[in-house]
Amino acid sequence: xxxxxxxxxxxxxxxxxxxxxxxxxxxxxxxxxxxxxxxxxxxxxxxxxxxxxxxxxxxxxxxxxxxxxxxxxxxxxxxxxxxxxxxxxxxxxxxxxxxxxxxxxxxxxxxxxxxxxxxxxxxxxxxxxxxxxxxxxxxxxxxxxxxxxxxxxxxxxxxxxxxxxxxxxxxxxxxxxxxxxxxxxxxxxxxxxxxxxxxxxxxxxxxxxxxxxxxxxxxxxxxxxxxxxxxxxxxxxxxxxxxxxxxxxxxxxxxxxxxxxxxxxxxxxxxxxxxxxxxxxxxxxxxxxxxxxxxxxxxxxxxxxxxxxxxxxxxxxxxxxxxxxxxxxxxxxxxxxxxxxxxxxxxxxxxxxxxxxxxxxxxxxxxxxxxxxxxxxxxxxxxxxxxxxxxxxxxxxxxxxxxxxxxxxxxxxxxxxxxxx
Numbered sequence: 001x002x003x004x005x006x007x008x009x010x011x012x013x014x015x016x017x018x019x020x021x022x023x024x025x026x027x028x029x030x031x032x033x034x035x036x037x038x039x040x041x042x043x044x045x046x047x048x049x050x051x052x053x054x055x056x057x058x059x060x061x062x063x064x065x066x067x068x069x070x071x072x073x074x075x076x077x078x079x080x081x082x083x084x085x086x087x088x089x090x091x092x093x094x095x096x097x098x099x100x101x102x103x104x105x106x107x108x109x110x111x112x113x114x115x116x117x118x119x120x121x122x123x124x125x126x127x128x129x130x131x132x133x134x135x136x137x138x139x140x141x142x143x144x145x146x147x148x149x150x151x152x153x154x155x156x157x158x159x160x161x162x163x164x165x166x167x168x169x170x171x172x173x174x175x176x177x178x179x180x181x182x183x184x185x186x187x188x189x190x191x192x193x194x195x196x197x198x199x200x201x202x203x204x205x206x207x208x209x210x211x212x213x214x215x216x217x218x219x220x221x222x223x224x225x226x227x228x229x230x231x232x233x234x235x236x237x238x239x240x241x242x243x244x245x246x247x248x249x250x251x252x253x254x255x256x257x258x259x260x261x262x263x264x265x266x267x268x269x270x271x272x273x274x275x276x277x278x279x280x281x282x283x284x285x286x287x288x289x290x291x292x293x294x295x296x297x298x299x300x301x302x303x304x305x306x307x308x309x310x311x312x313x314x315x316x317x318x319x320x321x322x323x324x325x326x327x328x329x330x331x332x333x334x335x336x337x338x339x340x341x342x343x344x345x346x347x348x349x350x351x352x353x354x355x356x357x358x359x360x361x362x363x364x365x366x367x368x369x370x371x372x373x374x375x376x377x378x379x380x381x382x383x384x385x386x387x388x389x390x391x392x393x394x395x396x397x398x399x400x401x402x403x404x405x406x407x408x409x410x411x412x413x414x415x416x417x418x419x420x421x
Contacts, residue, residue: 028048028052029045029048029049029202030045030048031048031091031094032044032048032090032091032092032093032094032095032101033045033048033091033094036094036098038210039210040098042206042207042210043098043140043141043142044094044098044101045202045206046139046140046199046202046203046206047090047094047101047102047105047140048090048091049198049199049202050136050139050140050195050198050199050202051087051088051090051091051101051105052087052088053194053195053198053199054083054084054087054105054109054195055084055087055088057191057192057194057195058080058081058083058084058087059080059084060187060191061076061080061187061191062077062080062081062084064183064184064187065077065080068177068180072172072173072174073119073120073172075115075119075172076116076119076120076172079112079115079116080112080116082108082112083108083109083112083113086104086105086108086109087105087109089101089104090102090104090105093105099141099145099148102140102141102148103148106133106137106152106155109129109133110130110133110155110156110159113126113127113129113130113159114159114162114163117163117167117170118163118166118167118170118171119170119171119172120170120172120176120181120184121167121168121169121170121176121181122163122164122167122168123168123169123178123181123185124170124181124184124185124188125184125185125186125188125189126163126184126188127159127160127163127164128160128188128189128192129188129192130156130157130159130160130163131156131160132192132195132196133152133156134152134153134156134157135196135200136195136196136199137149137152137153137156139199139200139203140199238350238351239348239349239350239351240302240348240349240350241346241347241348241349242302242303242346242347242348242349243346244306244307244310244311244344244345244346244390245300245301245302245310245344245345245346245347245361245363245365246300246301246302246310246311246313246314246315246342246343246344246365246387246390247298247299247300247314247342247343247344247347247361247363247365247366247368247369248287248297248298248299248300248301248314248317248318248340248341248342248369249296249297249298249340249341249342249369249370249372249373250278250296250297250298250318250321250338250339250340250341250373251295251296251297251338251339251373251374252295252325252336252337252338252339253337253338253339253378254337254378255294255295258334258335258336261334262332262334266332269332270328270332270334271294271295273328273331273332274295274324274325274328274336275292275297277321277324277325277327277328278297278299278321278324281317281320281321281324282299282317284317285301285313285314285316285317285320286301286313287299287300287301287313287314287317288300288301288302288359290359290360290361291358291360298361299314299317300314300347300349300361301313301314302347302349302361307344307390308390308391308392308394310390311344311387311390311391312391312394312395314342315342315387315391315395315416315419316419318340318342318381318416319381319416319418319419321338321340322338322340322379322381325337325338337378337379338378338379339373339374339376339377339378339379339380339382340373340376340380340381340382341368341369341370341371341372341373341374341375341376341381341382341383342369342372342381342382342383342384342387342416343364343365343366343368343369343372343383343384343386343387344365344383344384344386344387344390345363345364345365345368345386346363346364346365347361347362347363347365347366348361348362348363349361349362365384365386367407367408368384368405368408368411369384371405371406371407371408372384372405372413374406375403375405375406377415380415381415381416382400382413382414382415382416383397383413383414383415383416384411384413384414385411385412385413385414387414388414393420394419394420395416395417395418395419395420396416396417396418396419396420397414397415397416397417398414398415398417399412399414399415400413400414400415401413
């Protein structure tokens with residue numbers, strides 16, 4: 001029989017179940033965390049996950065005691081049910097205060113565990129949970145709540161020692177079977193190990209995700225190499241010099257009347273669409289986006305590459321920027337005409353400022369590229385002589401002739417047409 005048609009459906013069904021389970025797990029982890037800052041929400045999610053693991057463990061012990069003798073171990077069953085309810089109520093405690101849930105859970109668990117040891121004796125091993133509580137305190141409270149962590153650790157050690165000294169034998173009526181005590185000890189060790197492993201794993205997972213988000217944000221603001229240097233040497237000034245850099249400025253001709261016709265909301269949407277298109281081109285051509293100011297876009301091809309390679313990467317991006325502009329114009333029903341200016345030569349680059357810092361580039365080519373853009377023609381790419389020379393015969397150019405450029409003087413400029421066939 002050909003079972004082929006059924007297999008993809010089964011895989012799709014499994015994928016759907018996995019996605020549903022993941023959604024539910026995420027929703028449960030986030031219960032009670034709304035309204036807190038991101039870092040606090042991460043810690044509260046860690047607490048929630050630890051509490052759910054504790055609740056499952058308590059339910060398992062309820063079944064264990066009930067299976068052995070529900071009458072003799074009625075007290076242990078009730079205490080485990082109370083601890084399970086307290087663990088499940090922790091997300092509600094977050095609404096009162098960010099540490100209310102953690103502290104209340106710690107108090108109920110420690111009191112409940114002490115009473116259970118009193119009933120079944122130290123040979124049950126239940127008291128080793130106090131050691132686990134000390135480890136979990138660091139996971140659920142983090143280092144900035146050190147006073148509470150120390151309190152939980154000291155209380156855990158004190159209760160562990162007290163349970164060992166005070167309860168060599170349990171107070172449960174009748175003789176407690178040694179095989180049952182061994183089973184309790186093994187079960188306690190296994191469940192505690194699983195709880196700690198789950199809590200620590202989830203804490204590291206959320207920390208790694210937060211670090212990845214921070215790195216991603218940093219890489220969106222800075223070039224990757226600069227971001228890595230900044231992380232390695234925080235606070236130190238970062239600067240570079242590049243001998244063969246290509247600099248691009250672009251601007252929309254007649255932007256003000258366009259913005260008036262679109263209105264504020266649509267103008268922002270249009271600019272966002274356009275800049276996203278340019279960002280994708282920068283990534284495609286390995287060009288660094290430097291900054292945007294309104295409808296102006298600045299990019300640079302810099303780094304330890306041959307002059308011709310830097311110039312060619314920026315030239316290809318510039319040529320595709322016009323197509324991206326036409327696509328945005330069609331999407332928003334407006335006429336957009338992009339002016340682009342490109343210059344070439346030595347520049348300096350570095351990080352400026354300590355609050356909302358940015359990576360910027362300086363030098364004569366930067367000023368010249370900006371002037372070439374402002375003195376250019378809509379829909380065309382005006383470049384300097386140095387840029388044309390860097391590309392040699394790989395691209396086609398049209399001479400514009402000498403023009404007067406503010407702050408620079410008369411310069412021979414060229415229009416970039418495309419790649420040579």
